[in-house]
Amino acid sequence: xxxxxxxxxxxxxxxxxxxxxxxxxxxxxxxxxxxxxxxxxxxxxxxxxxxxxxxxxxxxxxxxxxxxxxxxxxxxxxxxxxxxxxxxxxxxxxxxxxxxxxxxxxxxxxxxxxxxxxxxxxxxxxxxxxxxxxxxxxxxxxxxxxxxxxxxxxxxxxxxxxxxxxxxxxxxxxxxxxxxxxxxxxxxxxxxxxxxxxx
Numbered sequence: 612x613x614x615x616x617x618x619x620x621x622x623x624x625x626x627x628x629x630x631x632x633x634x635x636x637x638x639x640x641x642x643x644x645x646x647x648x649x650x651x652x653x654x655x656x657x658x659x660x661x662x663x664x665x666x667x668x669x670x671x672x673x674x675x676x677x678x679x680x681x682x683x684x685x686x687x688x689x690x691x692x693x694x695x696x697x698x699x700x701x702x703x704x705x706x707x708x709x710x711x712x713x714x715x716x717x718x719x720x721x722x723x724x725x726x727x728x729x730x731x732x733x734x735x736x737x738x739x740x741x742x743x744x745x746x747x748x749x750x751x752x753x754x755x756x757x758x759x760x761x762x763x764x765x766x767x768x769x770x771x772x773x774x775x776x777x778x779x780x781x782x783x784x785x786x787x788x789x790x791x792x793x794x795x796x797x798x799x800x801x802x803x804x805x806x807x808x809x810x
Contacts, residue, residue: 613637613762618659621666628667635663635676636762656680671697672761678703684711699761702733709737727757729768735775744782751776770799777804 614637620630642656654662660680663673671694678686678700684707690700701720709717717737723730735750754772777792796804 614641621662625666628670628673631663631667632670632672632676633762635659635673639676639680640762640764640767669693671700675700675703675761678707682707682710684708698730702730705733706736709740714741723753725757727753727755729754729757729760732768732772732775735772735779739775739779739782742782744779747779748776748783751779766799770796770801770804773799774801774804778807781807 613633617630617633617637621627621634624630638656638659657680660677663670664677667673671690674686674690674693675697677683678690684704687700687704687707690697691704694700705717705720707717708720714737718734721730721733721737723734731750731753735747735754738744738747738750751772754768757768759768773792773796777789777796780786780789780792783789790808793801793804793808797808
């Protein structure tokens, strides 16, 4: 609903960065996480991203979404340069740099200033990718309770933190605890957790 209304709104107010962000973030959530065809009519997720960038190229939130959708480290750097205080941009860059192979640089970017929150999820993902399972599990446990730092589906942090926690616990051969976390993630929509539980 938010995405549909935002898309309708940008036809009336094409220079509104806020409306473009709501449209592009909704498209990202639906298109990449739930496989929805909601945004098929306007050209799909990549088309919405392209249009949003064309209309609001200096919006850190929009460039952050574009960086994640396109898997672009350069765009993640651009987003953080646009607003160094925008935490989703910092998280996107940290994960992109780590994905490019520099785990320590990713962790240096993902400094968690709060005891709880989404930055701990970013750190957990990076540590999991590095097979540093014990550290990843500790960080995953520090995500909740907290609020998202960008527009998100209500269960996103719950799902993602339990998914990472479950996979990290599997790496530590703590199968009973891992299954509990993976079941929680699967119940909240994690395809990765469902696949792991099916093995």
